[in-house]
Amino acid sequence: MSLPRFRRAVIAATACVVASSAHAAQADFNEVGRQVAIMLQNSHFARLPFNAETSQRFLEDYLKQLDPAKVYFTQADVDRFKGTYGGELFKLLVQSKGLDAANDVYGTYRKRVEARGEMAKKFLKEDALDFSGHETVTANRKDSPWPKDDAEADALLRAQLKEAVLTETVVRELQSKMAKDQGKPDPTLAEAPPREKIALRYERFLHAVKDAATDDIADGLLGAVARSYDPHTDYMIDREANRFNDAMRNELVGIGAELKPEDDGTTRIMGIMINGPADREGTIQLRDRVLGVDTDNSGTMTDIKFMEQYKVVDLIRGKAGSTVRLLVQPAAAAPGETKIVSVVRGKVEIKAAQASAGIIDTKSPEGTPRRLGWITLPSFYADFSSAARVRCSADVEQFLQRLTAEKIDGLIFDLRNNGGGSLEEVRRMTGFFTGSGPVVQEKNTLGQVKVSDTDNRKPIYDGPMVVLINKASASASEILAGALQDYNRAVIVGDSSTFGKGTVQEPLDVAKMLPFFANRDGAGMLKLTIRKFYRPSGSSTQLDGVASDVVLPGPADSMEIGEKFLDHAFPHDRINPAPGLTPLNKDGLFLARLKEASATRLKTDRDFAYYGEDATRSEEKREKNTVSLNLEERRKELFDLDARLDQRNAERRERFKTLKTEDDKTLKLTKLTLDDLAKGADFHPYDPSKENEEYIRRAKDPIAELNDAPEWPNGLDPIKREGIKVLSDLVDATEKARIAGVNPLKEAAAEIR
Incomplete structure (x- = not known):
């Protein structure tokens, strides 16, 4: 377990924010809070009443945000906050006094952190740490009670600090062993001693808490108030808003x-x-x-x-x-x-976040040459602020045109880890595969439904198609995957379902809502949920997501990933199917055949068996929710894990040799990037070991290099490999049907109404 709110080693691209908070003057955040409250009441989809009940939610979410592990605030602090602000915070916001409450709560938080910080420094420097007993700590304290007093809070923090030192100690032991076994220099020799390292991490955390500026404090409160409406409504101060915009532009x-x-x-x-x-x-x-x-x-x-x-x-x-x-x-x-x-x-x-394409030349079981296209889309990016628009739909359109010119037999569209983006881009993109027809339905707070159709009268690509998804495929990804599934246009392959985000957000500039003569500098942005979206069939993706047609058991399905694990998530519901939805014949996807063939392969696939083993252990660990503070137990746990991974890696190294030999005989992989498109270049050989090297030079991490797990041959992980096999099966089944005089992709079912 790591210390609460520690900022771990997160690599962030330098250039993601807008401007320093050290402005000579900035907006009055009391007035900003008032306008945010008005915007939430007037425009949010849920139309929650602004009253004492929602006020309690505002406060509870703010406290959880500040102290998620519940080791700083005591029950007495929480009781005082609830008595003073629990039923009144909504009034303070509309009276332009919200920052008064935030300053009080955050001021108390800062005092508690500083007081416990002094205790922590002394504890880490002077106290003897006994790791021979049977003490444990709770791994996740989100459902635990607040400490009853300072003494209990100190005890909780000491236990967490002790656990952090123990973790650092046993991890270093393992890293030293790995370095020795591999004949490499011991990277831990350059590290500060475990106690000192944990103290330094805590020092960074203390500085972050103590140095919070007015906009940071306002951001914390107003963000908590916004997210109390639903998980995706959020308030962002300017630097966060610009991160959001930069991500949309990929620039x-x-x-x-x-x-x-x-x-x-x-x-x-x-x-x-x-x-x-x-x-x-x-x-x-x-x-x-x-x-x-x-x-x-x-x-x-x-x-x-x-x-x-x-x-x-x-x-x-x-x-x-x-x-x-x-x-x-x-x-x-x-x-x-x-x-x-x-x-x-x-x-x-940010070139690594751009769309890219590839071709996999392979053969059918009968030896027939097959050309399978591949498009990877990390997000639905778009920049509508400039004349030279950056649009992922335009990029994908170019890739599709190049792939069709290469006469591909089938296509994999990879939406794994695609968290969404522009609704307009997914609307336009869906038509590349379906032609004319509805893509998405949007319902506003009044229950009015708007249906958005594609632009394309005819598809650019109409051949066999697989869409890869996982639990991190969200929002716009779910619109595309859901629409293609409703049209019986593609086979969805991957985790049991996508994320389950079925809401539409609109970014609103708070500065425009401030009084005429008010200072607008740094007023921020409110990202507001204004509609729910629905698939052409009428089903919401909310909570349920898009279910895979062919489920591949993976590590994410055992994790608490998805909308249903978020606070204040909307329920799943349905509306009427969209007029004009005319699906293809579902028999043309040969789903029963594909599922059976995939299930047969998975029964003997070692890597999917490993995923299952890991999922079981993760679930058991989460249910246990305790961590031992006994050195021998932790050492055994970690070294047993390492031995298990060593055994797994040894098995993989031998198997991968055979797999690589088979790949060399049956596969040829090529790739095309946006830079290649701009140069008019051809598809070039794909080398996964040099992925992104043309974009960025990265420093070697001596600890990360101790990981001796073998690379997937040709960069094809088990999900990719099985996706290729499912597509190959679909191509073969489609080809055999056509030879028999049936065109399954063109035989449409009756329009759904």
Whole structure:
């Protein structure tokens, strides 16, 4: 179990935020809170009453957000907050006094964290830690009671700190053993001692809590209020809003580097985007540390030690063409040696998040050559703010045209881990495969239903098709997968279902709602749920998601991933089918045959068996919900896991040799990127070991390199491989039907009404 709210080593692309919070003046967040409250009441789909009951929900969600592990606030604190604000917070918001409540609650939180912080420092430095007993800690305290007093809260935190030191200790033992077994240098020798490392992590957390600015505090309260309506309604201060917009555009403005916060409070360069501003400047190298930032090239350097990652990014980011100066400690420098580097900011494309395509040349069981196309879409990105629009539908359209020109026999559309994006893009894209007809239905709070049709009268591609999904396929991904399933146009393959997000959000600029003479700087954005969407068949994707036609057991199905695990999620429901929905003949998908063939393969597939074993262990661990503080028990648990993985890896290495030999005889993989399209280049050989190397140079992590798990041959993991086999079966069945004089994809069923 990790310490509550610790910011782990999360790599964030430098250039994701809008502007520093250190403005000379900014919006009045009491007034911002009032306008957010009005917008929620007037425009949210659920039309929740703004009263004492919802006020209690606002407060409870805010407290859980601040202290999810329930180790800082005591029951007395919670009782005071409920007595003062529980039934009144909604009134304070509309009276422009919401920040008064936030300052009180957060101020108490800061005091508790600082007080426990002093205790934690002393505990980690002085107390003897006995790991020989039978003490345990609760792994997940979300349903646990608040500590009754400071003494109990201190005891809970001490137990968590002790567990963190124990985890660090046994993990290092294993890493040292792995390094020795592999004949590599021991990477743990360069690490601070376990107690010191945990203390440094806690120090970073303390700084984050103590250094919270007014907009941070307002963001916390208003975000909790917004998410009390549903999981996807959210308030964002400007830097968060710009992260959202950057992600939609797949484009950033900054220096083109990836940063990692270190436990010692510094920030390390872990990636440099090829041909980005930092790469062109040439001075900054991988694993250099950034110690300070002069954001506007004014000569004033801001010390960023222990500063939160987003604030560091905030300082480095700025307008394209402007200069930022960085105080850098080179990776190979002597202690104390630093230099100042000036970098001109510029636009950086997030190329790894762009659509891409590929071709798999293989053979049927009878030896017939097969060309299978592959399109991967990481998100439904779009930029509607500029004339030169970035649109994923335009990118996919070009890939489809190239693939059809290559005369593919079947297509896999990979939507795994695609969390959604632009509704307009998925509406347009669906028509590439279905031709004319309804794609999605949207219902507003008045119950009025709008049906959105495709643009295409004829599909671009009308051949056999498989869509790969998993639990992380959400929103727009579910619209596409659901529509293709309703049309009987594609076979859905993957986890038992998608995420289950069936709501539409609209970003609203809060600044536009403020009084005429009010300061609008940094007022932020409210992402508001305004409609629910439904499949052409009338079924909502809410909660249930889109169910796979061919289910492949994977690790995600044992995890608490999905809408149904989120607070305040809407229920599933149905409306009438959309007029004009004319599905193809479902028999043309040969689902019974595909399921049977896949099930037969899965019975003897070792990798899917491993997924099942891991899922069972994860479920048992979650149900147990306790972690031992006994050194020998934890050591045995971790080393047994390592032995099991070693055995698994040894089996895979031998099996993968055979698999690679078979692949070399039967498979040829090629790839096409957007850069290739722009150059007019052909499909080129696909080398998974060099994936994304043309976009970014990344620093080697000596600890990560201890992982000796073999790579999937040709980059084809079990899900991809089985997806290819399902598509091959579909192509073969379709071809045999056509030879027999049947065109299953063209025989439409009666229109559903």
